[in-house]
Amino acid sequence: MIKTAPAPAAVAEGDIRASDADRDRVAEILREALAEGRLDPEEHAERIDTVYRAKTMGELEPVVRDLPAAGKEGARLGQEAYAHGPGAPVPDQNLVAIFSASVRKGRWQAPARINAFALFGSVEIDLTEAVFPQQQVQINVTAIFGSVEIRVPENITLRSSGSGVLGSFEVESNDAEDADAPQVVINGYAVLGSVEARPKRGAWIRDLRDRLWEGHRALRDELREERRERHHQLRQDRHEWHERLRAERHERRDRFRKGAGS
Template identity: 60%
Template sequence: MPAEPAVPAAPAVPADPAGAIRASDADRDRIADILREALAEGRLDAEEHSDRIDAVYRAKTVGELEPIVRDLPAGASDARPPRRQPASYTYGPELPDGPTENLVAVFSSSTRKGRWRVGGRTQAFSLFGSIEIDLTEAMFGQRLTVINATSIFGNVEVRVPENISLRGSGTGIFGNFEVDTLEAADPEAPVVVVNGYSVFGNVEAKPKRGKRIADLHDRLRKHLGR
């Protein structure tokens, strides 16, 4: 009885190359926007939202981002018209925009505080120096503000109003990296994300009790006569 012809093996399906692409800031911002919508709609509670946001800013590739929103309606933020922001808000677009601000302290100190319009991204680098970033009276030009902090034998301190969201992810190597995670009651409140690392140094981000973003807005309205 003649042998049956061998059936050629099916070609191996290559892994999706798109998933291996390094994630950009825009990719992370897109996922963060989907999570924000899910929190506002009650699909996620505050703890789940915080956990997933942390995963977003730790993700290195597009493939790591996709599972974070796999169980959410990813197109929701694009399908509906933009939500109108109440007039009391002093910040604007959802995503970081404008140029990156650089703060450098090498055997010196650098301070950014007072009434100023904070940009979407700030790079803070301290080498045997000290950097203070005080956002308690800042005017947010966008909803998401990202601060990348590096401290080597130095110190970087970030202070924010107590009624915004504060998140972060980093590493301390023979040093301290500490972010006091904070979730605002208002899902539309500004979000400050502090990422980075310290080597024999200190990176610290905390809310400043008694300082609220609404306080600044009230003062601005009085100043403008509104």
């Protein structure tokens, strides 16, 4: 009778090896918690150290268990590199410039719809460091004797269906190699004004992740140096305190000997 070998035991979810992308996502949750005041710098540094040392998913999960983002599909540990997915919708963003300027840039959550209106003014929309909670972002622009300028990361898809009326409507179309990459669609018109949209060369979504990772390392190193300096100062203060006590004991002993000999 032929005996069949037993099937190998399934690997528990917590025992699955963690990838660099998994560590990146946990580090991002910790960074948000630090920015919101949920963690102090020392707690953040300790948890980041744990993230760097983690080998499995089970070691990463406790690091964010008590943080709000941890409840969203296991801190989103198993998702792809992009942040879009189910969650609370981001409200529409309205940028208006009438004889003025309106700018939106830096790190921000891009909503599904952005409305830009420029009348004798200028609007600047910079998505190169934005987080994309959903895959598609629609930007509706109206430029009347004004200008709207849009910048996006190089590795997203950029589309347009706008037009110019005695003005310019220039959108540099771009196709991302990754089918899951965010898509930005620009609609609208320019009347005696201008609309310009193009990828910012060298600005990739993954670049932001790399910068955040470098920021975590810099903060960790800074906190370690501060702890080292505090530890050194405490040792020095303790040494001085012991020396002072020793000097006081010697002084009391000398006074006692002098009093006993008189």
